[in-house]
């Protein structure tokens with residue numbers, strides 16, 4: 001089988017955590033450049049994939065969800081939190097694993113960095129240390145506790161970043177290109193960690209096998225959501241969009257390709 005589902009169907013619905021993300025006429029511009037067209041949608045699935053060509057607006061969309069980016073117009077709420085009105089609450093509710101996880105590390109030693117996320121929220125040091133040990137155990141990376149972060153491999157770093165986000169018990173985790181630049185072994189470790197998550201996750205990725213099997217995948221093209229539905233149908237649409245694009249990956253100069261793809265996706269998403 002070409003695409004293997006990262007989503008674990010064995011996680012029963014009843015232990016899944018509720019998720020309610022609402023975009024209401026939300027748009028985003030950088031200066032006078034519009035990068036996301038007005039978008040209204042509700043997300044509640046346990047696993048949501050976000051795909052699209054380079055520069056299509058995927059990361060911008062993801063950053064709106066945890067308040068890293070405020071909308072230019074409209075609103076985004078996550079479990080009732082308005083992300084622009086209360087970005088600190090949004091950041092607590094939504095853990096974000098960046099494309100380059102080394103950028104989210106503050107302290108040089110792994111365990112100290114993970115514990116910092118707890119002590120900075122007022123947790124006593126002893127409890128923070130105990131929780132840090134527990135999460136390192138859970139990811140099978142206890143041996144990394146006293147290692148220096150800058151010495152870690154890419155895959156180890158992703159797992160440490162995931163541990164540092166999950167230890168704070170967010171309602172939702174967003175992964176921005178979690179398998180980017182990983183070798184096969186580390187890619188598998190990261191995919192297994194995502195599959196084993198008992199929390200909702202949004203996965204932004206060019207790694208199509210990673211999101212295959214997700215019930216909900218969003219396809220962005222030139223700042224527009226052009227397909228929204230089960231992975232298989234949306235991936236087919238994406239392949240059509242990519243085929244209609246220029247060789248250098250820039251957006252297509254043939255709008256009919258995207259238009260045709262979008263029309264097909266509408267049917268698929270129903």
Ligand SMILES: Nc1ncnc2c1ncn2[C@@H]1O[C@H](COP(=O)(O)OP(=O)(O)OP(=O)(O)O)[C@@H](O)[C@H]1O
Pocket residue numbers: 030035052053054055056057058059060061
């Ligand atoms: N801080 C910023 N200031 C100005 N323009 C930005 C900024 N961040 C992103 N952009 C632009 O917004 C557009 C969408 O970028 P975004 O990072 O959301 O795309 P993406 O789909 O995640 O791309 P990729 O797959 O390459 O990571 C791009 O044209 C990008 O250059």
